[in-house]
Amino acid sequence: MVMYSSLDESLCGGLPPELCEQLSIEQQVIKIRLDERKFGKEVTIIEGLPDDKNLLKQIAKTLKTKLATGGTFKEGRIELQGDHRHKVKQILIDEFGFQPENILILD
Numbered sequence: 001m002v003m004y005s006s007l008d009e010s011l012c013g014g015l016p017p018e019l020c021e022q023l024s025i026e027q028q029v030i031k032i033r034l035d036e037r038k039f040g041k042e043v044t045i046i047e048g049l050p051d052d053k054n055l056l057k058q059i060a061k062t063l064k065t066k067l068a069t070g071g072t073f074k075e076g077r078i079e080l081q082g083d084h085r086h087k088v089k090q091i092l093i094d095e096f097g098f099q100p101e102n103i104l105i106l107d
Contacts (some may be wrong), residue, residue, distance in 0.1 A: 030098060032085045033106040044085055046078040046092075059096060066091055 030048040037043055046063075049056060060073040063080060067087060071080035080088070085105045092098045 028102060030092065030103045031106055032088050032103065034083055034085060041081070042083045044080040044083060044088060046080075046088060047076070049076070049078070051076055059092075062095055063088060063091060066095075 028048055028050065030046065032044065032046050035043045035045050046059075049059065056073045056076070056078065060071060060078045063078065063084075064071050067080065067082075067084050069081045069084065071078060073079070089100070089103050089105060092103060093100050
């Protein structure tokens with residue numbers, strides 16, 4: 001018999017940590033928005049991704065490659081040069097399996 005802490009039980013109803021982690025990924029809301037920087041440059045910002053540095057790095061690398069643009073990841077978010085909001089949503093769905101209803105494009 002495996003015992004979990006009360007914190008795990010309160011967050012996940014006694015589910016094993018693996019299932020709890022999967023549920024948190026599925027319920028996570030990802031926000032994609034456009035920001036304007038100096039000289040009118042547009043930057044696409046993706047926030048709300050899982051707080052795993054390796055995963056963020058992999059997602060950023062994939063997005064930069066597929067969109068042929070520059071960008072970075074820092075402070076738990078990804079920044080891409082240019083307006084790629086709708087393309088980013090589709091790539092997150094196709095390549096990484098995020099649920100479409102959990103991805104918001106903010107105008």
